[in-house]
Amino acid sequence: MAGHSKWANIKRQKARVDAQKGKVFARLSRAIIIAARHGGGDPAGNFQLRSVIEKAKAAGIPNENIERAIAKGAGTLGADSLESIRYEGYGPGGVAIIMEALTDNRNRTAADIRAAFNKYGGNLGETGCVSWMFHHRGVVTIKATMTEDEILEASLGGGAESYEYSTWDEEPIVEIYTDITNLEHLNRHLQKLNFPILQTEFRWIPTNTVEVTDPDQAKSLLKLIDALDNLEDVQTVTTNFEMAEELLALV
Structure with missing residues (x-):
């Protein structure tokens, strides 16, 4: 399974920076709402909810915010109609990219993701086009x-x-x-x-990786991933690239 650990570590570092900006707060709150909606508001009987709550606490989200998100998901407070959607596509160099999103507006989210792909030389595809990898x-x-x-x-x-x-x-x-x-x-x-x-x-x-060696492709790819990760509706971004340390520094 080697090949994804470097990027996983970068994402952890990025998550800490995002948390300081408040971006992780919004993402994890949405994830709590979805988990509570699908499996109930009791963490003891809802493993997905319990896992997200642990992440939220690790990110420093106050307990009252967590409880409010659970209440929204459980239906005791008003909540927007959020749904989970997976998007897939190819980045520069043929790198496969999977994005998981929580959104209350499919059209807005798809348009934002497509714009990022177009800007940085990627192609948004149909669901299933890369997940088989x-x-x-x-x-x-x-x-x-x-x-x-x-x-x-x-x-x-x-x-x-x-x-x-x-x-x-x-x-x-x-x-x-x-x-x-x-x-x-x-x-x-x-x-x-x-x-x-x-x-x-x-x-x-x-299951397999794509090695990116061209500096221009590497820079465009990292900019694309960063742009996707910064979209409000996008929860996770996963890729299958391999890249030398000096090129990773471009992030």
């Missing part, structure tokens, strides 16, 4: 404080498929991968073993 997986990220034998044993015991070492804030971490239907079980299993869990999420993992 990815696996949708559950990922539990933990601090790399356990031995590899302990991680392996816990991963197998929790039904995980594989794991990978990476970094987060220059600190060593381990990302443990599982089928999306097993994510809650794996998370609970690791909690019972007192593993230091940093994040639990669903993620698109590329």
